[in-house]
Protein backbone atom coordinates (compact mmCIF):
# COMPACT_ATOMS: atom_id res chain seq x y z
CA UNK A 1 0.00 0.00 0.00
CA UNK A 2 1.38 3.39 -0.94
CA UNK A 3 1.21 6.32 1.46
CA UNK A 4 -2.34 7.61 1.92
CA UNK A 5 -3.10 11.21 2.80
CA UNK A 6 -6.42 11.74 4.52
CA UNK A 7 -7.98 15.17 4.02
CA UNK A 8 -11.04 14.44 6.15
CA UNK A 9 -12.47 17.33 8.16
CA UNK A 10 -12.96 15.15 11.23
CA UNK A 11 -12.47 12.61 12.52
CA UNK A 12 -9.25 13.49 10.79
CA UNK A 13 -5.76 12.27 10.08
CA UNK A 14 -3.57 11.53 13.11
CA UNK A 15 0.24 11.58 13.14
CA UNK A 16 1.45 8.19 11.92
CA UNK A 17 4.14 8.11 14.62
CA UNK A 18 1.41 8.37 17.25
CA UNK A 19 -0.61 5.57 15.68
CA UNK A 20 2.47 3.32 15.54
CA UNK A 21 3.20 3.95 19.19
CA UNK A 22 -0.41 3.18 20.13
CA UNK A 23 -0.24 0.02 18.03
CA UNK A 24 2.95 -1.15 19.74
CA UNK A 25 1.55 -0.72 23.21
CA UNK A 26 -2.06 -1.59 22.50
CA UNK A 27 -2.23 -5.03 24.08
CA UNK A 28 0.43 -4.58 26.72
CA UNK A 29 0.44 -1.02 27.91
CA UNK A 30 3.37 -0.14 30.17
CA UNK A 31 3.92 -3.81 30.95
CA UNK A 32 0.51 -4.19 32.59
CA UNK A 33 -0.53 -6.98 30.23
CA UNK A 34 -3.69 -5.09 29.25
CA UNK A 35 -4.50 -2.11 27.10
CA UNK A 36 -4.83 1.39 28.50
CA UNK A 37 -8.54 1.15 27.57
CA UNK A 38 -9.09 -1.60 30.11
CA UNK A 39 -7.74 0.00 33.26
CA UNK A 40 -9.61 2.14 35.75
CA UNK A 41 -9.62 5.85 35.13
CA UNK A 42 -8.86 6.15 38.84
CA UNK A 43 -5.80 3.88 38.74
CA UNK A 44 -2.48 5.56 39.42
CA UNK A 45 -1.34 4.50 35.95
CA UNK A 46 -4.19 6.29 34.21
CA UNK A 47 -4.00 9.34 36.47
CA UNK A 48 -0.37 9.69 35.35
CA UNK A 49 -1.50 9.61 31.69
CA UNK A 50 -4.23 12.15 32.40
CA UNK A 51 -1.97 14.54 34.26
CA UNK A 52 0.81 14.38 31.67
CA UNK A 53 -1.67 15.08 28.87
CA UNK A 54 -3.06 18.09 30.71
CA UNK A 55 0.40 19.45 31.47
CA UNK A 56 1.56 19.05 27.87
CA UNK A 57 -1.61 20.72 26.58
CA UNK A 58 -1.09 23.58 29.03
CA UNK A 59 2.53 23.96 27.93
CA UNK A 60 1.61 23.93 24.24
CA UNK A 61 -1.06 26.62 24.57
CA UNK A 62 0.72 28.48 27.40
CA UNK A 63 -2.42 28.30 29.49
CA UNK A 64 -2.22 30.62 32.52
CA UNK A 65 -2.56 29.08 36.00
CA UNK A 66 -5.97 30.69 36.62
CA UNK A 67 -7.57 28.53 33.92
CA UNK A 68 -8.93 25.01 34.36
CA UNK A 69 -8.60 22.44 31.60
CA UNK A 70 -11.57 20.07 31.43
CA UNK A 71 -11.60 16.80 29.51
CA UNK A 72 -15.25 16.37 28.57
CA UNK A 73 -17.68 14.23 26.64
CA UNK A 74 -20.28 15.29 24.12
CA UNK A 75 -18.32 17.04 21.40
CA UNK A 76 -18.47 20.71 20.60
CA UNK A 77 -22.22 20.52 20.27
CA UNK A 78 -22.59 19.67 23.95
CA UNK A 79 -20.64 22.88 24.62
CA UNK A 80 -23.16 24.82 22.52
CA UNK A 81 -25.57 24.07 25.42
CA UNK A 82 -23.00 24.11 28.22
CA UNK A 83 -21.86 27.66 27.42
CA UNK A 84 -25.18 29.43 28.07
CA UNK A 85 -25.92 27.05 30.93
CA UNK A 86 -22.66 27.92 32.68
CA UNK A 87 -22.21 31.56 31.75
CA UNK A 88 -25.57 33.32 31.46
CA UNK A 89 -25.99 34.01 35.16
CA UNK A 90 -28.86 36.47 35.54
CA UNK A 91 -28.54 37.79 31.99
CA UNK A 92 -31.18 37.07 29.38
CA UNK A 93 -28.95 37.46 26.36
CA UNK A 94 -25.49 36.82 24.97
CA UNK A 95 -23.79 38.11 21.84
CA UNK A 96 -23.36 35.51 19.13
CA UNK A 97 -21.20 36.30 16.14
CA UNK A 98 -22.53 34.56 13.05
CA UNK A 99 -19.80 33.91 10.50
CA UNK A 100 -20.77 30.51 9.19
CA UNK A 101 -22.34 27.11 9.68
CA UNK A 102 -20.97 26.23 13.11
CA UNK A 103 -21.40 29.67 14.66
CA UNK A 104 -24.98 29.53 13.42
CA UNK A 105 -25.48 26.07 14.92
CA UNK A 106 -24.28 27.41 18.28
CA UNK A 107 -26.89 30.18 18.03
CA UNK A 108 -29.67 27.68 17.31
CA UNK A 109 -28.74 25.76 20.46
CA UNK A 110 -28.40 28.92 22.57
CA UNK A 111 -31.97 29.88 21.60
CA UNK A 112 -33.15 27.10 23.90
CA UNK A 113 -31.66 28.91 26.89
CA UNK A 114 -31.73 32.63 26.13
CA UNK A 115 -32.42 35.22 23.45
CA UNK A 116 -29.09 35.39 21.65
CA UNK A 117 -28.17 38.69 20.09
CA UNK A 118 -27.02 37.55 16.67
CA UNK A 119 -24.36 39.67 15.00
CA UNK A 120 -24.08 38.69 11.37
CA UNK A 121 -20.52 39.37 10.22
CA UNK A 122 -20.80 37.75 6.79
CA UNK A 123 -19.73 40.19 4.11
CA UNK A 124 -18.38 40.33 0.58
CA UNK A 125 -15.10 41.90 -0.42
CA UNK A 126 -14.11 42.21 -4.07
CA UNK A 127 -16.86 39.76 -4.93
CA UNK A 128 -15.53 37.18 -2.48
CA UNK A 129 -16.90 35.84 0.80
CA UNK A 130 -15.46 37.71 3.79
CA UNK A 131 -16.07 38.47 7.47
CA UNK A 132 -16.28 41.85 9.18
CA UNK A 133 -13.22 42.67 11.30
CA UNK A 134 -13.64 42.71 15.08
CA UNK A 135 -13.66 46.50 15.37
CA UNK A 136 -16.94 46.49 13.42
CA UNK A 137 -18.71 44.01 15.67
CA UNK A 138 -21.61 45.77 17.44
CA UNK A 139 -21.58 44.16 20.87
CA UNK A 140 -24.44 44.56 23.28
CA UNK A 141 -23.95 45.79 26.88
CA UNK A 142 -26.58 43.40 28.30
CA UNK A 143 -24.88 40.35 26.89
CA UNK A 144 -23.39 37.89 29.39
CA UNK A 145 -20.64 36.96 26.94
CA UNK A 146 -19.68 37.03 23.27
CA UNK A 147 -19.37 33.75 21.40
CA UNK A 148 -17.55 33.30 18.10
CA UNK A 149 -16.03 30.58 15.95
CA UNK A 150 -12.61 31.63 14.57
CA UNK A 151 -12.43 28.86 12.00
CA UNK A 152 -15.51 27.67 10.15
CA UNK A 153 -14.75 24.10 9.15
CA UNK A 154 -17.41 23.86 6.43
CA UNK A 155 -17.29 27.38 4.98
CA UNK A 156 -13.49 27.45 4.98
CA UNK A 157 -13.59 30.97 6.38
CA UNK A 158 -11.61 32.24 9.36
CA UNK A 159 -10.99 35.14 11.72
CA UNK A 160 -7.32 35.37 12.56
CA UNK A 161 -7.61 38.41 14.83
CA UNK A 162 -7.48 37.86 18.57
CA UNK A 163 -10.29 39.38 20.63
CA UNK A 164 -9.73 42.56 22.61
CA UNK A 165 -13.08 43.54 24.09
CA UNK A 166 -12.09 44.80 27.53
CA UNK A 167 -14.03 43.06 30.31
CA UNK A 168 -16.31 41.12 27.97
CA UNK A 169 -16.24 37.38 28.51
CA UNK A 170 -15.13 35.95 25.19
CA UNK A 171 -16.03 32.37 24.29
CA UNK A 172 -14.53 30.68 21.25
CA UNK A 173 -15.23 27.43 19.44
CA UNK A 174 -11.75 26.36 18.40
CA UNK A 175 -12.73 22.88 17.22
CA UNK A 176 -10.96 23.12 13.89
CA UNK A 177 -8.10 25.46 14.72
CA UNK A 178 -6.89 24.67 18.23
CA UNK A 179 -3.10 24.15 18.43
CA UNK A 180 -2.63 25.24 14.82
CA UNK A 181 -1.23 28.64 15.86
CA UNK A 182 -0.29 30.36 19.12
CA UNK A 183 -3.17 32.15 20.87
CA UNK A 184 -3.30 34.42 23.90
CA UNK A 185 -5.51 32.37 26.20
CA UNK A 186 -5.82 35.25 28.67
CA UNK A 187 -8.08 37.06 26.21
CA UNK A 188 -10.74 34.37 26.48
CA UNK A 189 -13.17 33.34 29.20
CA UNK A 190 -13.76 29.91 27.70
CA UNK A 191 -12.34 28.09 24.73
CA UNK A 192 -13.50 24.67 23.65
CA UNK A 193 -12.79 22.17 20.91
CA UNK A 194 -13.92 18.72 19.90
CA UNK A 195 -10.76 16.61 19.75
CA UNK A 196 -11.40 14.85 16.47
CA UNK A 197 -9.77 17.39 14.14
CA UNK A 198 -6.58 18.83 15.50
CA UNK A 199 -6.10 16.79 18.67
CA UNK A 200 -7.03 13.12 18.72
CA UNK A 201 -9.92 10.68 18.39
CA UNK A 202 -13.59 11.65 18.57
CA UNK A 203 -15.24 11.35 21.97
CA UNK A 204 -13.14 13.89 23.83
CA UNK A 205 -13.80 17.61 24.06
CA UNK A 206 -11.31 20.05 25.58
CA UNK A 207 -12.63 23.02 27.53
CA UNK A 208 -10.38 25.73 28.95
CA UNK A 209 -12.24 27.95 31.40
CA UNK A 210 -11.14 30.90 33.52
CA UNK A 211 -11.57 30.02 37.19
CA UNK A 212 -13.72 33.00 38.13
CA UNK A 213 -16.39 31.75 35.70
CA UNK A 214 -16.93 28.51 37.61
CA UNK A 215 -19.90 28.03 39.90
CA UNK A 216 -22.49 30.02 37.95
CA UNK A 217 -24.30 27.15 36.25
CA UNK A 218 -28.08 27.27 36.01
CA UNK A 219 -30.00 24.58 37.89
CA UNK A 220 -31.01 22.89 34.64
CA UNK A 221 -27.40 22.21 33.60
CA UNK A 222 -26.66 18.47 33.72
CA UNK A 223 -23.87 17.80 36.21
CA UNK A 224 -21.64 16.38 33.49
CA UNK A 225 -21.74 19.77 31.72
CA UNK A 226 -21.31 21.88 34.86
CA UNK A 227 -17.78 23.29 34.68
CA UNK A 228 -17.50 23.57 38.46
CA UNK A 229 -18.46 19.94 38.99
CA UNK A 230 -16.02 18.85 36.29
CA UNK A 231 -13.22 21.01 37.69
CA UNK A 232 -13.75 19.83 41.27
CA UNK A 233 -13.61 16.24 40.09
CA UNK A 234 -10.57 16.68 37.83
CA UNK A 235 -12.75 15.78 34.81
CA UNK A 236 -13.61 12.44 36.42
CA UNK A 237 -17.09 13.15 37.77
CA UNK A 238 -18.10 10.32 35.48
CA UNK A 239 -15.91 7.98 33.47
CA UNK A 240 -13.97 10.06 30.96
CA UNK A 241 -13.18 8.85 27.42
CA UNK A 242 -9.93 7.29 28.57
CA UNK A 243 -8.58 6.02 25.27
CA UNK A 244 -9.16 9.37 23.54
CA UNK A 245 -7.50 11.12 26.49
CA UNK A 246 -4.48 8.80 26.28
CA UNK A 247 -4.14 9.14 22.51
CA UNK A 248 -4.51 12.91 22.68
CA UNK A 249 -1.70 12.86 25.22
CA UNK A 250 0.50 11.09 22.67
CA UNK A 251 -0.41 13.76 20.11
CA UNK A 252 0.59 16.50 22.57
CA UNK A 253 3.98 14.80 23.07
CA UNK A 254 4.37 14.55 19.30
CA UNK A 255 3.56 18.24 18.93
CA UNK A 256 6.17 19.15 21.51
CA UNK A 257 8.78 17.05 19.71
CA UNK A 258 7.90 18.84 16.46
CA UNK A 259 8.61 22.22 18.03
CA UNK A 260 5.18 23.01 19.46
CA UNK A 261 2.53 25.38 18.26
CA UNK A 262 4.96 27.99 16.87
CA UNK A 263 6.42 25.42 14.47
CA UNK A 264 2.93 24.19 13.54
CA UNK A 265 1.99 27.77 12.75
CA UNK A 266 4.83 28.02 10.21
CA UNK A 267 4.11 24.64 8.72
CA UNK A 268 0.37 25.36 8.46
CA UNK A 269 1.12 28.65 6.71
CA UNK A 270 3.41 26.89 4.23
CA UNK A 271 0.80 24.21 3.51
CA UNK A 272 -1.99 26.76 3.03
CA UNK A 273 0.19 29.00 0.81
CA UNK A 274 1.04 26.06 -1.40
CA UNK A 275 -2.55 24.91 -1.85
CA UNK A 276 -4.15 28.35 -2.29
CA UNK A 277 -1.28 29.23 -4.65
CA UNK A 278 -2.18 26.38 -7.00
CA UNK A 279 -5.88 27.26 -6.82
CA UNK A 280 -5.26 30.96 -7.51
CA UNK A 281 -2.87 30.28 -10.37
CA UNK A 282 -5.45 28.35 -12.31
CA UNK A 283 -8.75 29.12 -13.98
CA UNK A 284 -9.64 25.46 -13.58
CA UNK A 285 -9.92 25.66 -9.74
CA UNK A 286 -11.56 28.35 -7.65
CA UNK A 287 -11.83 29.38 -3.99
CA UNK A 288 -14.32 32.16 -3.30
CA UNK A 289 -13.08 33.38 0.11
CA UNK A 290 -11.34 36.77 0.41
CA UNK A 291 -7.64 36.23 1.08
CA UNK A 292 -7.60 37.70 4.61
CA UNK A 293 -10.40 35.36 5.73
CA UNK A 294 -9.16 32.16 4.18
CA UNK A 295 -8.96 29.22 6.51
CA UNK A 296 -5.56 27.60 6.82
CA UNK A 297 -7.17 24.41 8.12
CA UNK A 298 -10.07 23.75 5.76
CA UNK A 299 -9.61 24.70 2.14
CA UNK A 300 -12.77 24.42 0.04
CA UNK A 301 -12.31 24.64 -3.71
CA UNK A 302 -14.50 24.19 -6.75
CA UNK A 303 -13.73 22.89 -10.19
CA UNK A 304 -14.84 25.42 -12.83
CA UNK A 305 -16.58 22.51 -14.57
CA UNK A 306 -18.48 20.73 -11.79
CA UNK A 307 -19.29 17.83 -14.11
CA UNK A 308 -15.68 16.76 -13.46
CA UNK A 309 -16.20 16.53 -9.68
CA UNK A 310 -16.93 12.81 -9.78
CA UNK A 311 -13.86 11.91 -11.79
CA UNK A 312 -11.70 14.22 -9.67
CA UNK A 313 -12.81 12.33 -6.57
CA UNK A 314 -12.34 8.91 -8.19
CA UNK A 315 -8.88 9.71 -9.48
CA UNK A 316 -7.70 11.44 -6.31
CA UNK A 317 -8.80 8.45 -4.27
CA UNK A 318 -6.78 6.15 -6.54
CA UNK A 319 -3.81 8.45 -6.03
CA UNK A 320 -4.06 7.94 -2.26
CA UNK A 321 -5.67 11.33 -1.60
CA UNK A 322 -8.67 10.55 0.55
CA UNK A 323 -11.81 12.39 1.68
CA UNK A 324 -11.62 15.43 -0.61
CA UNK A 325 -15.37 15.64 -1.19
CA UNK A 326 -16.76 18.99 -0.03
CA UNK A 327 -19.40 19.18 2.69
CA UNK A 328 -22.89 18.52 1.36
CA UNK A 329 -24.03 22.12 2.05
CA UNK A 330 -21.17 23.60 0.00
CA UNK A 331 -20.39 20.99 -2.66
CA UNK A 332 -17.16 20.86 -4.64
CA UNK A 333 -13.99 19.81 -2.81
CA UNK A 334 -12.51 20.49 0.58
CA UNK A 335 -9.02 19.67 1.81
CA UNK A 336 -8.66 19.71 5.58
CA UNK A 337 -5.01 20.16 6.41
CA UNK A 338 -4.69 20.06 10.17
CA UNK A 339 -1.43 19.69 12.10
CA UNK A 340 -1.06 15.98 11.33
CA UNK A 341 -1.07 16.58 7.56
CA UNK A 342 2.57 16.81 6.46
CA UNK A 343 3.74 19.32 3.86
CA UNK A 344 4.44 16.29 1.67
CA UNK A 345 0.72 15.45 1.69
CA UNK A 346 -0.22 18.91 0.45
CA UNK A 347 2.55 18.73 -2.19
CA UNK A 348 1.18 15.42 -3.40
CA UNK A 349 -2.30 16.94 -3.59
CA UNK A 350 -1.15 20.01 -5.52
CA UNK A 351 0.85 17.86 -7.96
CA UNK A 352 -2.24 15.75 -8.51
CA UNK A 353 -4.34 18.89 -9.08
CA UNK A 354 -1.91 20.33 -11.62
CA UNK A 355 -1.76 17.00 -13.46
CA UNK A 356 -5.55 16.61 -13.37
CA UNK A 357 -5.95 20.06 -14.89
CA UNK A 358 -3.42 19.18 -17.61
CA UNK A 359 -5.38 16.06 -18.52
CA UNK A 360 -8.92 17.45 -18.22
CA UNK A 361 -8.54 21.22 -18.59
Ligand code: PMP
Nearest residue numbers: 075076077102153173175176194
Ligand atom coordinates in the same frame (compact mmCIF):
# COMPACT_ATOMS: atom_id res chain seq x y z
N1 PMP B 1 -17.78 23.45 15.78
C1 PMP B 1 -16.95 23.31 14.75
C2 PMP B 1 -16.10 24.48 14.31
C3 PMP B 1 -16.87 22.09 14.07
O1 PMP B 1 -16.05 21.94 13.03
C4 PMP B 1 -17.67 21.01 14.50
C5 PMP B 1 -17.61 19.64 13.86
N2 PMP B 1 -17.37 19.59 12.53
C6 PMP B 1 -18.54 21.21 15.57
C7 PMP B 1 -18.54 22.44 16.21
C8 PMP B 1 -19.40 20.11 16.09
O2 PMP B 1 -18.57 19.23 16.75
P1 PMP B 1 -19.04 17.86 17.41
O3 PMP B 1 -19.39 16.95 16.29
O4 PMP B 1 -17.82 17.44 18.17
O5 PMP B 1 -20.19 18.16 18.31
